[in-house]
Amino acid sequence: MTTMVIKYVWEVPVRVAHWVNFLAIVIxxxxxxxxxxxxxxxxxxxxxxxxxxxxxxxxxxYAFTVSVLSRIYWxxxxxxYSSWRAYVxxxxxxxxxxxxxxxxxxxxxxxKVPHVTGHxxxxxxxxxxxxxxxxxxxxxxxxxxxxxxxxSVMHKLTGWLFLLFSNQGMxxxxxxxxxxxxxxxxxxxxxxxxxxxxxxxxxxxxxxxxYKSVPEKE
Amino acid sequence: xxxxxxxxxGDSTEQKIxxxxxxxxxxxxxxxxxxxxxxxxxxxxxxLALPVTFAPRIAEALDQVKRPTLVWLEFxxxxxxxxxxxxxxxxxxxxxxxxxxxxxxxxxxxAAAGHQAEAALAKVLKExxxxxxxxxxxxxxxKDNGVYCCIGGRSALDIAREVCGNAFATIAVxxxxxxxxxxxxxxxxxxxxxxxxxxxxxxxxxxPGCPLNPDNLTATVVHYLTFNKLPxxxxxxxxxxxxxxxxxxxxxxxxxxxxxxxxESWGDHGHKKGFCLYKxxxxxxxxxxxxxxxxxxxKTSWPVAAGHGCAGCSxxxxxxxxxxxxxxxPNVPGFGIESxxxxxxxxxxxxxxxxxxxxxxxxxxxxxxxxxxxxxx
Ligand code: HEM
Ligand code: SF4
Numbered sequence: 001m002t003t004m005v006i007k008y009v010w011e012v013p014v015r016v017a018h019w020v021n022f023l024a025i026v027i028x029x030x031x032x033x034x035x036x037x038x039x040x041x042x043x044x045x046x047x048x049x050x051x052x053x054x055x056x057x058x059x060x061x062y063a064f065t066v067s068v069l070s071r072i073y074w075x076x077x078x079x080x081y082s083s084w085r086a087y088v089x090x091x092x093x094x095x096x097x098x099x100x101x102x103x104x105x106x107x108x109x110x111x112k113v114p115h116v117t118g119h120x121x122x123x124x125x126x127x128x129x130x131x132x133x134x135x136x137x138x139x140x141x142x143x144x145x146x147x148x149x150x151x152s153v154m155h156k157l158t159g160w161l162f163l164l165f166s167n168q169g170m171x172x173x174x175x176x177x178x179x180x181x182x183x184x185x186x187x188x189x190x191x192x193x194x195x196x197x198x199x200x201x202x203x204x205x206x207x208x209x210x211y212k213s214v215p216e217k218e
Numbered sequence: 219x220x221x222x223x224x225x226x227x228g229d230s231t232e233q234k235i236x237x238x239x240x241x242x243x244x245x246x247x248x249x250x251x252x253x254x255x256x257x258x259x260x261x262x263x264x265x266l267a268l269p270v271t272f273a274p275r276i277a278e279a280l281d282q283v284k285r286p287t288l289v290w291l292e293f294x295x296x297x298x299x300x301x302x303x304x305x306x307x308x309x310x311x312x313x314x315x316x317x318x319x320x321x322x323x324x325x326x327x328x329a330a331a332g333h334q335a336e337a338a339l340a341k342v343l344k345e346x347x348x349x350x351x352x353x354x355x356x357x358x359x360x361k362d363n364g365v366y367c368c369i370g371g372r373s374a375l376d377i378a379r380e381v382c383g384n385a386f387a388t389i390a391v392x393x394x395x396x397x398x399x400x401x402x403x404x405x406x407x408x409x410x411x412x413x414x415x416x417x418x419x420x421x422x423x424x425x426p427g428c429p430l431n432p433d434n435l436t437a438t439v440v441h442y443l444t445f446n447k448l449p450x451x452x453x454x455x456x457x458x459x460x461x462x463x464x465x466x467x468x469x470x471x472x473x474x475x476x477x478x479x480x481x482e483s484w485g486d487h488g489h490k491k492g493f494c495l496y497k498x499x500x501x502x503x504x505x506x507x508x509x510x511x512x513x514x515x516x517k518t519s520w521p522v523a524a525g526h527g528c529a530g531c532s533x534x535x536x537x538x539x540x541x542x543x544x545x546x547x548p549n550v551p552g553f554g555i556e557s558x559x560x561x562x563x564x565x566x567x568x569x570x571x572x573x574x575x576x577x578x579x580x581x582x583x584x585x586x587x588x589x590x591x592x593x594x595x
Binding site for chain 1: 464479496501535539547
């Protein structure tokens, strides 16, 4: 048995961004689902049900946007575990080897639990895909938001997106991405749990307190 | 209208009185009182989103008989825009504005026919080069050398290149002339496009809508007569005074949208009460047009007021992108007709959960996973 030592891995900005993302995505998904398929909840016309739901969606949207952008910034200034390098494992041959190794473990082709202190290679690659989708969600969200004010700066910044999407295609994309995030969340919690159990590396507690236990060698 | 506003800058009171009460303008000769005329001018300044103080300027411009030439071309269309323009139950000021113009060629309403008609057009082209205005209704087919729409033995493309290319400006009326419209709907068998795409060098202003609101055409013409230039447009070439705002943001049902009161099915309680048509597929949130304020048929009504969702007819390719008209979102491409985004999305989520649950069971039962391999590297 390898001796484990406790190590500080996830710095404060990483953890804050993670939990802001978590909260924002939950709020955005719930409110977004209502925006997409509302029920008649207003008992009389003086209520403001959809108004509030949209308002909450937009407040959470700003929080989410700031959080996503700060995390990307931190990938360039933070410690090595949170560095952008961890998210593009396919760029190096070692990274590619590690991705394969993790893939073999996940698909039961190998019994060797791939221990890494930060993210495992496959997880890192997944997160960069997820972050790309986050950016698409933010961009489509703001493009749709800006439609109420066609002369605004926001519309000028996002208007070009309508060259890529039809107006309805943009809504469909924004809507479908929500479901991909739900699927991702299921995968994400499960994998973290799995690693926690199998690696005994404190993946779960790590994201709360920042510390993970790692084999002494490292 | 105050008398003072009507007069030109240096006019004496006497002159103003003369202008207002004594002189008979062309309008009065046509049986329109000065009062109605001024009302029309303020309505036009409102339509153009100008302050009311512009009304006298508009009045002055319209009082001078300039009679710029107007040519009206019809290509792949249903003549619905002509219909909208001629819809009036009684002669209106709108129609008379078109009398201020000299309509030298209009296939549907002109008396001349055949070679005589074509000769009239040729005359305009020769004598008014760069000065006349063209209104185009209908799309222009490009496929197979444009054989799908020929007039007098010439293809629509050929005619449009010559007539629009030599005009002062082209006003594309309706969604077909603006963006290809219904003839351009997938699979677009004739290769139909709008005027700007067919004749890129022409100066085109788009007035989409199915049909266009004739008030917007009148306002565009009035703008030209008053300021001698075309109104400013958005990136799709649509004048901002008419297409600068979303239907959803000016809709009379919007308070119900914000309150959370929706029509859930046709004829239900909410529908009778005039609730928001969002769930019935209203495309007001994605459509830029002044329908809620300008309305159709002499400001009588518009689709949402009549209880039907907006179909998004003033947006490019609306027939392809705004359908299904009675659902909020389009179908997901590549899946069956009835697959909504939510069905597919929930399917993905459930499948993911199931896959990981199965994975979890296997992992829990599996013994002997460890990191010993780690020591090797
Ligand atoms: C995790 C992130 C997000 C999720 C899961 C999410 C989810 C959703 C969903 C499901 C809808 C309904 C779409 C429809 O059926 O038409 C929606 C609507 C909307 N979202 Fe988001 N959203 C997210 C982020 C954002 C962001 C960052 C913005 C930026 C302001 C935004 C702005 C909007 C707007 C404006 C609408 C209304 C669209 C319309 O008018 O139809 N969303 N969102
Ligand atoms: S009826 Fe249509 S345009 Fe009007 S508020 Fe509802 S969704 Fe918006």
